[in-house]
Amino acid sequence: MIDARGLSKRFRDKKRGEIRAVDDVSFTCQPGRIYGLLGANGAGKTTTLRMLATILEPTDGTALVCGHDIVERPEKVRSCVGFLSTATALYPRLTAQELVEYFGRLNGLDEATLKKRVDDIFNRLDMNGFRDRRCDKLSTGMKQKTSIARTLVHDPPVMIFDEPTLGLDVMTARTITAFIRECRDNGKTVIFSTHVMSEVEKLCDTIGIIHDGKLLTEGTLAELRAKYGEQDLEEVFVKVVSAYHSNSEA
């Protein structure tokens, strides 16, 4: 499970001065449930997820991932997290199998376990046809499968997806959303970020709306609809964001 407590990240920018990319964000994600971070570009989704995956260090606050503190034990956290985003590319000159094996080894799997795990994943994802093909020769769909295999090789209890369907065609995007559901059904803790309303409506058990680095509201889809008196999630989103702006101006 994930327990974020007052996560904050400030960057220094030469032109704009200090930027609060993420500002005191707290939330909890439960195993077997999908938490969706919904927000516009630049809202702080990626920074939040990168902090949870310990790729970035928070300026303030912390989070517990599988009981490990992301500031104190970042390596422990990474070994129980699978991280997938459109930015996480594959090594072009490794074959699909070599790539998955590499990440298995970095996760400390011994060779026997690794072989079994790799065979299992390649069978399950129907990847045996391009096992020995170099990643730079794979189609987008094959690349996505290889990325999924990479995040699964150490069987992590927590999955973090940062806009995983960004720029993908419908069919490839469906592979990803199906995979996200499968993770939930297998009892994993899943958090994913997107700015696509329909994905959130279809997938998420809990929705958090993030804007300007702050988590403005959260709840199940039904709770949000009831709270803001709108059926359409997009309308809910606009209401939340414009309420925030009129508050901060006042």
Place this chain on the structure above:
Amino acid sequence: MNLHNIGCVYRKELTEWLRDRRTLISTVLIPLLLFPLMMVGFSSLAVIMIGKAEKETPKIMVLGGEDSPVVLQKLRTLDNLEIVPATEDWKRKISEKEIRAAVEIPKNFQASLEQSKPETVQIYFYEGEIKSSFGANRVEKFFKDYRDNIIKNRLSARNIPGSILNPFEVKQKNVAPPEKVSGAALGGLLGYMVILLSMTGAIYPAIDLTAGEKERGTMETILSSPISRMDLVLGKFSLVLSASLATAILSLISMGVSFALLGKSGAMSSKDAAVMQLHIGLPTVLAVFLMALPLAVLFAAVLLTIALFAKSYKEAQSYLTPMTFIVVIPAVASLMPGVELTPKLALVPILNTSLVCKDIVAGTYHWNSIALIFLSTCVYAAAALFVAVKTFQRESVLFRS
């Protein structure tokens, strides 16, 4: 630090590196082909050009001398010179290579000789033009022989033996062993080449493993794996160091083979070949290599750090290309005659190693400076590696945008 993880990163980077065609070119092909092409190519070209120049019968213009038919006649009978009729624009003809040289015979030359009046025979040629020099040399030789003959005749006419002109001989003789001779000629070059190539060999992998990784978007992937950033940078560093050493070793081998072939090919006169031959044993090569090792560590760490700042391949290239000049300048400085190792220079990185390699190849081992240089370079290398590891921990560098 986890050796298993470092090894894991190293093996993966090695696999990727070996599969890159650019690697083959920059690390294997260039060092292997550069030396044979450069040395054998240039020297045999020079030999061919000189041979051609020597074979040519130069056209020589004789100015004046109508009143000295004896000399003129002798000149005409020479079969290695072609005498052409005098014209007004002889200077232009030399410049434009229509003739190779001109010789001016003073008025009443023959008469002056008979009266033992000193005269000057002037030879005109184009300096720097090898065929013109050859022509002028032949004319000069002819006149010197002619003069010697006249002296001989005059002496014998007075019954004086020819040895009176040479009461004693003066000669120079070399006592330096052959490796010292070749050391002076090549020692600087050898050290310089090892240093330069261990640097150029590291540039490409340093970029590929840092800025290249950012550009391809794999940086975020690898950072999300449990490996610590220290292990990651050490694994990458090991590969860059290997590449640098591989380039240096391959070029050393290639250089040795080229010299050996050149010496045997007979393309050069035996004297030149003796100077060019590497009289360098394996211990010397190993010593040079040992001295260059901490320097290669320094290069690998510095290049890795700088390349990490770049966002893209191109940006990294524009940072690292000037580095080549920074390395070339001290290395070239050590090749200058008269630049010798002093305790102060022994602390200047690159220059010190270059100088000490020159000494080692020449067969001189100053143990104090060797120790000082090795240790100081090790300190610089360790500092650079420390900076590289620290830089890899900085988010602002890893995610620079």
